[in-house]
Amino acid sequence: MDFSFNDHQTLIRDTVRQFMEAEVRPSVKQRDREERFPVDEIRKLAALGCCGMMLPEAWGGPGMDTISYVLMLEEVARVDAAMATSLSVTNSAVQSPMLNFATEAQKKKYLPRLATGEILGAFCLTETQAGSDAASIQTRAVLDAGASIYKLQGTKTWVSNGSVAGVFLVFAKTDPAAGGKGISAFLVEPNFPGFRAGRREEKMGQRCSPSVEIVLNDCEVPVENRLGEEGQGLKIALSALDGGRIGIAALSVGLAQGALEEAVKFAKQRRAFGKNIADFQAVQWMLADMQMEIEAARALLYHAAWLKDANPTRLGAASSKAKLYASEMANRVAAKAVQIHGSVGYSRETDVERMYRDARVLTIYEGTSEIQRMIIARELLQRSSAA
Numbered sequence: 001m002d003f004s005f006n007d008h009q010t011l012i013r014d015t016v017r018q019f020m021e022a023e024v025r026p027s028v029k030q031r032d033r034e035e036r037f038p039v040d041e042i043r044k045l046a047a048l049g050c051c052g053m054m055l056p057e058a059w060g061g062p063g064m065d066t067i068s069y070v071l072m073l074e075e076v077a078r079v080d081a082a083m084a085t086s087l088s089v090t091n092s093a094v095q096s097p098m099l100n101f102a103t104e105a106q107k108k109k110y111l112p113r114l115a116t117g118e119i120l121g122a123f124c125l126t127e128t129q130a131g132s133d134a135a136s137i138q139t140r141a142v143l144d145a146g147a148s149i150y151k152l153q154g155t156k157t158w159v160s161n162g163s164v165a166g167v168f169l170v171f172a173k174t175d176p177a178a179g180g181k182g183i184s185a186f187l188v189e190p191n192f193p194g195f196r197a198g199r200r201e202e203k204m205g206q207r208c209s210p211s212v213e214i215v216l217n218d219c220e221v222p223v224e225n226r227l228g229e230e231g232q233g234l235k236i237a238l239s240a241l242d243g244g245r246i247g248i249a250a251l252s253v254g255l256a257q258g259a260l261e262e263a264v265k266f267a268k269q270r271r272a273f274g275k276n277i278a279d280f281q282a283v284q285w286m287l288a289d290m291q292m293e294i295e296a297a298r299a300l301l302y303h304a305a306w307l308k309d310a311n312p313t314r315l316g317a318a319s320s321k322a323k324l325y326a327s328e329m330a331n332r333v334a335a336k337a338v339q340i341h342g343s344v345g346y347s348r349e350t351d352v353e354r355m356y357r358d359a360r361v362l363t364i365y366e367g368t369s370e371i372q373r374m375i376i377a378r379e380l381l382q383r384s385s386a387a
Contacts, residue, residue, distance in 0.1 A: 055095060088248065092244040150223065248365070331363065
């Protein structure tokens with residue numbers, strides 16, 4: 001088993017790391033306070049190919065592998081997890097299903113613009129009464145055959161990139177009586193009649209990644225903007241989330257790595273009882289546990305990323321394992337980083353305070369920890385039955 005990176009992957013990691021240190025770190029605390037979306041920074045990352053990393057060259061992307069993609073997200077999240085979320089959504093949750101289900105005309109219209117960062121994508125599945133239970137969404141799509149349009153009625157919540165996206169992947173029921181099999185997917189633009197971005201959530205963390213309410217009031221969507229066939233929506237949504245979980249695992253590993261580095265730096269500088277606190281066994285053990293957990297999560301992450309490229313049919317629950325362990329690990333590591341900093345770690349002046357807040361959502365979005373455990377257990381039990 002070869003866990004080393006090729007020259008191209010190493011170059012991506014190093015280039016993004018240098019960019020994040022030089023262009024993003026100096027402003028991240030202030031942007032977090034202001035809840036300001038990093039427009040200029042993401043535009044520059046787009047120029048490096050980070051907004052459409054896995055898109056083939058035919059559609060304007062660099063055609064990178066999944067390992068390269070997770071290395072990019074790790075380095076972004078190491079400095080700014082909110083920015084990594086915005087990049088993960090547009091790369092994984094929107095572009096991947098478009099590659100698999102979009103028509104040639106749809107790909108031509110949207111993918112080159114997504115690849116260059118001219119527009120970002122947003123994923124609209126969650127509703128007030130439908131989070132983990134995606135089949136229970138209430139948004140409706142009614143076909144007006146005479147006008148060749150669908151009219152969408154409903155409200156989506158917690159839409160990442162919702163106030164800045166140029167294309168929204170929206171899920172609605174075309175056949176309510178069919179339950180989950182009656183869901184269809186649509187590519188919706190913010191200038192479509194009946195589309196409105198509503199209130200923005202005031203969040204605990206990841207404050208620079210806008211999460212907004214999307215209101216569809218008889219929103220007019222051309223028939224040619226349906227993604228896939230009617231009734232394929234849930235399949236499309238689940239496939240998007242499957243890949244998206246690898247992205248959140250990468251984000252989690254990157255955030256935890258950043259928290260560890262801050263903790264190590266502080267422990268070597270902070271003095272108590274006549275010595276650096278890094279000399280105390282209690283602190284050393286916390287740092288050792290943090291590094292060990294990060295490396296374990298990174299192994300699960302790279303294995304899932306490798307499977308996605310080498311043999312997607314074998315991916316199975318690997319992405320769920322990576323997302324579950326990495327997201328819970330990031331919360332533990334961020335908590336230890338705050339503990340090592342002591343009272344100053346509770347201050348808004350430190351990076352670890354922001355990281356602690358940013359980490360909390362990792363076990364919730366793109367499928368909660370409970371849902372990941374259900375997926376992992378189901379695969380385990382099915383495999384046992386087959387044996």
